[in-house]
Amino acid sequence: MKPGLLIESLDHEGRGVAHHDGKVVFIEGALPGERVIHSTYRRKESYEQAHITQLLKASPFRVKPGCAWFGICGGCTHQHMHEAAQVAAKQRVLEDCFDHIAKLKPEAMLAPIHGPTWGYRRKARLSVRYVLKKGGMLVGFHERKSSFVADMRGCEVLPPKISALLPELRTLIEGLSIRDRLPQIEFAMGDSVAVLVLRILDALSPEDEVRVKAFADSHEVQIWLQTKGPDTAQPFYPLDGPTLAYTLPEFGLTMPFRPTEFTQVNHDVNRMLVRRAVHMLDPKPGERIADFFCGLGNFTLPIARRGADVLGIEGSSGLIARAIENARLNGLAERTRYQVMDLFQMEAPVLAALGQFDKWLIDPPRDGAIELVKALPEDGSGPSRIVYVSCSPATLARDAAVLVNQKGYRLKLAGVANMFPHTAHVESIALFERG
Numbered sequence: 001m002k003p004g005l006l007i008e009s010l011d012h013e014g015r016g017v018a019h020h021d022g023k024v025v026f027i028e029g030a031l032p033g034e035r036v037i038h039s040t041y042r043r044k045e046s047y048e049q050a051h052i053t054q055l056l057k058a059s060p061f062r063v064k065p066g067c068a069w070f071g072i073c074g075g076c077t078h079q080h081m082h083e084a085a086q087v088a089a090k091q092r093v094l095e096d097c098f099d100h101i102a103k104l105k106p107e108a109m110l111a112p113i114h115g116p117t118w119g120y121r122r123k124a125r126l127s128v129r130y131v132l133k134k135g136g137m138l139v140g141f142h143e144r145k146s147s148f149v150a151d152m153r154g155c156e157v158l159p160p161k162i163s164a165l166l167p168e169l170r171t172l173i174e175g176l177s178i179r180d181r182l183p184q185i186e187f188a189m190g191d192s193v194a195v196l197v198l199r200i201l202d203a204l205s206p207e208d209e210v211r212v213k214a215f216a217d218s219h220e221v222q223i224w225l226q227t228k229g230p231d232t233a234q235p236f237y238p239l240d241g242p243t244l245a246y247t248l249p250e251f252g253l254t255m256p257f258r259p260t261e262f263t264q265v266n267h268d269v270n271r272m273l274v275r276r277a278v279h280m281l282d283p284k285p286g287e288r289i290a291d292f293f294c295g296l297g298n299f300t301l302p303i304a305r306r307g308a309d310v311l312g313i314e315g316s317s318g319l320i321a322r323a324i325e326n327a328r329l330n331g332l333a334e335r336t337r338y339q340v341m342d343l344f345q346m347e348a349p350v351l352a353a354l355g356q357f358d359k360w361l362i363d364p365p366r367d368g369a370i371e372l373v374k375a376l377p378e379d380g381s382g383p384s385r386i387v388y389v390s391c392s393p394a395t396l397a398r399d400a401a402v403l404v405n406q407k408g409y410r411l412k413l414a415g416v417a418n419m420f421p422h423t424a425h426v427e428s429i430a431l432f433e434r435g
Contacts, residue, residue: 004035004056010089012097012394014077014424015049023047031059031081032089061085066118067156074144076157076422083421087112090416090426097393098414102401106430110415113276115268117421121157122189122246123265126166128173128182137174139166139185157422161194162187165219169196172215177205186226188259190244191267195259197224197233213237230260231318250275251302253330261322262295266419273389273417273429274302277361280413280431281387283308287358290383292343292372297323297336299361299389304335311354312338343372351375360386368395376407386432391419393426403432410435 016030285307
């Protein structure tokens with residue numbers, strides 16, 4: 001018998017899967033095809049969780065991680081895996097979810113969407129903590145499986161401008177009077193603007209204000225202050241800076257946003273995902289289309305640009321206000337309407353009251369859209385086409401089972417978008433057609 005365990009596949013969290021003594025063993029950092037010696041840190045009746053203690057046979061897809069802090073920082077889990085293999089593994093996760101959860105297989109799988117794998121992350125939340133034993137102020141992501149802040153001086157998935165600021169931010173905050181009352185920094189980058197949101201629990205002193213303003217000038221960033229929840233974030237300096245925004249050039253759209261509002265973190269992949277979604281939906285002038293979980297209009301406005309009339313529905317009144325303003329800014333106010341609605345509490349009569357739609361686009365959070373799809377009529381009078389963009393393959397598969405088995409749709413196409421390279425996160429898109 002060969003020594004060690006053979007890694008058979010990856011699970012949905014990116015761990016290697018093996019079998020030993022009748023149990024499934026999930027081994028962090030192991031790749032399919034590898035043989036490893038493992039050390040178990042959690043035992044259950046039917047499975048174990050383990051670390052690698054010795055790599056006996058390496059996968060041909062194992063590569064040197066691109067970041068010096070990989071393995072310490074908890075932000076990435078897959079830098080040791082070739083980028084093409086990461087995408088293939090995510091496609092397999094999506095296929096497995098359809099198979100095991102929904103007992104479905106798409107009629108065709110789409111080619112994966114992928115873009116830059118380094119420097120791609122345009123939004124993130126960084127923790128801040130003063131730790132004397134680690135040399136003072138720390139600014140970064142949490143350590144893997146820990147609430148401790150990783151001692152990191154850069155991050156290869158952040159834009160180079162932001163990565164280079166991590167040591168500078170440590171110096172800045174260590175010199176502030178409220179260094180122990182500043183637990184978090186959120187950053188957001190648009191196409192030409194970088195914003196840092198300082199979460200402060202006490203007011204800045206006059207000396208602090210001078211330091212922060214000098215930092216903003218020196219590094220060409222905008223500083224916002226947030227005293228409580230995300231809605232309290234406000235510009236601090238400069239007050240006359242350019243607007244934070246991303247663009248969708250193919251559709252001639254500019255999308256302003258607040259740094260604390262939800263937007264996709266990977267602008268390059270988002271552009272390709274929007275292009276694919278609109279192509280699959282194929283909106284036409286005169287059609288009435290619903291965009292559920294519309295956010296600030298990331299899909300609503302491209303659909304409207306193709307000539308359709310679009311109703312965007314979203315649970316956040318703040319995002320709806322932003323979507324309305326973005327429609328006006330882009331000259332699409334006449335083709336768009338918006339409505340605030342709790343889509344997790346949808347019922348058939350409420351859905352029917354919205355009127356008849358030719359097509360739907362759905363882009364829910366991780367919880368999916370189960371109540372929405374359950375509210376669809378079963379008599380074939382629903383939309384002829386549904387494009388479903390998902391950040392959770394498990395809930396997509398669950399909802400797909402309802403659409404196919406109860407509502408009379410076919411699962412025509414599905415595929416992944418590598419929105420978060422070097423992580424186990426799977427973004428996907430699927431097309432359903434009636435009949």
